[in-house]
Amino acid sequence: MKLLGEKGVQKILLVTAFSAISALLLIALFIIKEGLPFLITYGLGDFLLSSDWQPQSGKFGILPMVAASLWVTLGAMIVGAPLGVAGAIFLSEFAPRPVMRVIKPTIELLAAIPSVVYGFIGVMVLAPLIRSSLGGPGLSLLAASIILGIMILPTIISISIDSILAVPQSYREGSLALGATVWQTIHMVTIRAARSGIIASIILGMGRAIGETMAVIMVAGNAVKIPRSALDSVRSLTANIALEMSYATGLHREALFATGVILFVVIITLNSIAILAIRKRVGKR
Amino acid sequence: MNAKTILLPLLVLSILLNGGCGKGKTPITLAGSTAFQPFAEKLAEQYMSTHNNVAITVQGGGSAVGVQSTISGAAQIGMADLVVLPEDAKALTATVVARDGIAVVVNPANRITDLTTQQVRDIFNGKIRNWREVGATDAPITVVSREAGSGTRSSFEQIVTDITLTKDALIQDSNGTIRETVANDANAVGYLSHGLLNAKIKAARIDGQECTNETIAAGKYTLVRPIYLLVKGTPQGEIKNFIDYILSDPGQQTIKANGLIPAK
Numbered sequence: 001m002k003l004l005g006e007k008g009v010q011k012i013l014l015v016t017a018f019s020a021i022s023a024l025l026l027i028a029l030f031i032i033k034e035g036l037p038f039l040i041t042y043g044l045g046d047f048l049l050s051s052d053w054q055p056q057s058g059k060f061g062i063l064p065m066v067a068a069s070l071w072v073t074l075g076a077m078i079v080g081a082p083l084g085v086a087g088a089i090f091l092s093e094f095a096p097r098p099v100m101r102v103i104k105p106t107i108e109l110l111a112a113i114p115s116v117v118y119g120f121i122g123v124m125v126l127a128p129l130i131r132s133s134l135g136g137p138g139l140s141l142l143a144a145s146i147i148l149g150i151m152i153l154p155t156i157i158s159i160s161i162d163s164i165l166a167v168p169q170s171y172r173e174g175s176l177a178l179g180a181t182v183w184q185t186i187h188m189v190t191i192r193a194a195r196s197g198i199i200a201s202i203i204l205g206m207g208r209a210i211g212e213t214m215a216v217i218m219v220a221g222n223a224v225k226i227p228r229s230a231l232d233s234v235r236s237l238t239a240n241i242a243l244e245m246s247y248a249t250g251l252h253r254e255a256l257f258a259t260g261v262i263l264f265v266v267i268i269t270l271n272s273i274a275i276l277a278i279r280k281r282v283g284k285r
Numbered sequence: 286m287n288a289k290t291i292l293l294p295l296l297v298l299s300i301l302l303n304g305g306c307g308k309g310k311t312p313i314t315l316a317g318s319t320a321f322q323p324f325a326e327k328l329a330e331q332y333m334s335t336h337n338n339v340a341i342t343v344q345g346g347g348s349a350v351g352v353q354s355t356i357s358g359a360a361q362i363g364m365a366d367l368v369v370l371p372e373d374a375k376a377l378t379a380t381v382v383a384r385d386g387i388a389v390v391v392n393p394a395n396r397i398t399d400l401t402t403q404q405v406r407d408i409f410n411g412k413i414r415n416w417r418e419v420g421a422t423d424a425p426i427t428v429v430s431r432e433a434g435s436g437t438r439s440s441f442e443q444i445v446t447d448i449t450l451t452k453d454a455l456i457q458d459s460n461g462t463i464r465e466t467v468a469n470d471a472n473a474v475g476y477l478s479h480g481l482l483n484a485k486i487k488a489a490r491i492d493g494q495e496c497t498n499e500t501i502a503a504g505k506y507t508l509v510r511p512i513y514l515l516v517k518g519t520p521q522g523e524i525k526n527f528i529d530y531i532l533s534d535p536g537q538q539t540i541k542a543n544g545l546i547p548a549k
Binding site for chain 1: 348349433454457470
């Protein structure tokens, strides 16, 4: 044990801490280095606002992918956020503690299921169901939204539970003592006090949804067009990169890196908002 | 002290890595077409069992990678399954080692058995949108295609000609997922390498010709693409020997036994 000593351990930990940051920095630099020249020569406006994606004829417009990513993420929020927040309220406020202690880790286990498995279930069960009951090709915006909505549940539920439980018991007691009902106490006091934590959980879930690739490729159908209905097939930004990267060369490859730059900017923005929201919560206490 | 603890493992590691390869064997790297990759791996294995002076590595990456890495020298032999080789490949020596049929496939529940090339073109262009228009049940057609850059897709579009893929087309990124999608959707139509046909999907006759080894070999079935091996300059030495082996009877037999059509 003496071999390393206090100082040695400190230095090793320092190196480890910096390796994580430098990895992030390297990734960011690499994506920007590969993608930025394309954005400059092709033009950010043409790239973002054109809906023609035909790499073979030199047309690179990612508007359908941007639209798809936003719609899929919104869809996942519509499915996942109400379910997640409601589940968190039930587990923290109503369910007996022993029940919560069993259910919460079980839900967190959902996060450990590989996304390819979610995708497989989507292809085998959900898509045929949508095709036979609602029409369309089945592999669609709707299928992707439902699958992603389920995938983000663990993030939303576990962070929401933690922030609801962090609300001091005296708040609830005070509210009840003033004659408020249990439900009034929950939605006017508890939820309000835990609000920034719940918002942060939803934003983190959103980050997960927009960055998910494998499950989306499998269930969304990957057609390059701006969706007109939830039953249309769509291709997200992440799917666009993953689908074509293995074959792409030259300008096409640069365009995919540029897609990565756009995705990176979107995700950084979302994460910064989440971090700010969490800071606000900590500051309040 | 600190420098030593870091340097020592690095030193050991570098010795291990250096010792791992080499030993006087001539290395040959193949890269490119994922359709030919499994065949190349089998052929390399057979070849190395009788010629232990070479070490052949087979990598995928797609036809475009095959062309690029041969030009850059990252691979000695590039594999490409394209009907028309790109401009950059003009400088390379291309040898046809096999041929591959592309089958247009539908769900077994679909009544359709025959399509003309014109109908295939119109379906993939999005001009024909309902199975009724080609004589089957009244149901919307779900077009399934491959991603941009895929060798199978560019071959398909070049042989059928004048295809601007409909924007409604679903995109799948491998022959296998195309097969799964078509097998799961009664209204779907897609295309894939004919060696991968199975009972879960049905190949349509094109212009009256069934997609089989015989019709392809006889030149009757039209959706056929060549598989090229690309070499920088003239093939020499071990590289030439390996290509000669693939073109020899045992090599071509391996190709045939695993579902491709021999070059001759």
